[in-house]
Amino acid sequence: DEISHMIQTEFTNSAKLKQYDGPACGFVPFHGICMLAAPFCYLYDNPVSLYFTFRAFYVRYCHRLTTINTHPQGIVSLCLLFEKLLQTHEPQLWSHFRELQIQPIRVVFKWLMRAFSGHLPPEQLLILWDLILGYDSLEILSLLALIILSFRRESLMQVVTLENIEAILSDLSSVKVLPLIQLTLSRD
Structure with a gap:
């Protein structure tokens, strides 16, 4: 009984000393996270299934879009890939942006960071996310950004x-x- 009282006292005292500015898990929800979760509402009636599916998708893919990192699937790499694709496949458009002193990535960054959530209609967004799952790659985001600019x-x-x-x-x-992606990938 005395030992359990000592443990409880120690736990209470140490808990009082620790103060967190954010959740103890280390993850602070950012503005716009609901935009990444909302499309899963079209797939699930059960909130528990929805949560665990969203969590798996976020942990596997989307967390790389919201932090600066050196991962090949991170936001920095996707931005670089987009710019290389634009420069290679749309040199006139690239030059036009440069002449106007507009960074091309500035135009599409929000699409990439949000994985097009909030920008595409839900059924098209879910198709895009199926492609991410199918290819196990976020690089499809950079490709779609290029395709949209190409078609416009x-x-x-x-x-x-x-x-x-x-x-x-x-x-x-x-x-x-x-x-659009099939047409682009089937070109010679």
Whole structure:
């Protein structure tokens, strides 16, 4: 009885000394995390299943999009991949952005960081996320960002301000993920 009292006293005293600015688990939910969780509501009625599926997807993929890291699937690597793809496959568009002194990544960063959540219609977003699972890679995000810019190239080449570029790219409701990616990957 005396030993359990000592342990309880020690535990109580040490708990009083520890103060956390965030949760003890080390994960602080960030603004926009619900945008990554919301699409799973279309798949599950049971909140427990929804939570565990979202958690698995977030831990496997999305956590790399919200922190600066050197992982090949991290946000920095995806940004670099996007810029290399744009420079290689759309040199005129790349030059147009450079002439306007607009960093191309600035236009698509929010898409990459949110894995297009909140930007694509839910059914298209889930198709994109299926591709992420199928390829076990986030690189499909950079590829889709390039494809969208490629298909809107003519309009983008006619504008000269960041605001106009963002306006052209603001509505992705007409984007059909699978046909665009299939068309792009089937080109010679």
